[in-house]
């Protein structure tokens with residue numbers, strides 16, 4: 001048979017690896033990993049894991065990045081990136097699924113921009129923000145598909 005077939009598309013398997021593991025994000029995440037968590041656009045961080053982040057990492061420089069809901073603000077602390085995923089306007093709100101997806105897409109952009117290869121986070125959005133874990137998992141897999149990075153999600 002004449003081989004007039006088109007050259008086969010060569011795709012490289014840029015594998016996104018997602019893992020969940022029991023552990024404390026601040027004690028167990030590798031020190032060279034970047035971190036991420038969800039916040040409101042007012043950066044109140046008055047409760048939950050955000051409050052611990054606020055205590056551990058100075059928020060200087062967050063506000064003047066003028067990031068909005070559906071975007072990510074980035075700080076660099078102790079030789080690691082800290083990503084502030086803005087999922088809602090004010091602390092008393094709850095995020096919409098649409099804004100959560102938008103913010104995760106911006107998180108991927110920020111990771112690509114900084115060439116992040118290892119990102120650790122808590123079960124974002126599933127506690128005070130009351131998003132279903134299954135929805136959060138599915139969104140992460142969909143948004144990060146094709147980006148070569150390892151993401152470890154810690155739970156207590």
Ligand SMILES: Nc1ncnc2c1ncn2[C@@H]1O[C@H](COP(=O)(O)OP(=O)(O)OC[C@H]2O[C@H](OP(=O)(O)O)[C@H](O)[C@@H]2O)[C@@H](O)[C@H]1O
Pocket residue numbers: 023024025026037038039040044045046047048049050090091092093122123124125126127128129130154155156
């Ligand atoms: N050390 C640790 N290691 C591993 N996992 C840990 C942990 N500590 C807690 N967790 C778990 O990590 C999950 C999500 O923890 P959270 O419920 O806090 O976050 P969330 O993303 O649902 O909500 C964010 C909004 O909460 C705040 O809003 P307010 O200002 O109060 O309005 C913020 O500002 C945001 O806007 C829960 O399962 C926690 O048990």
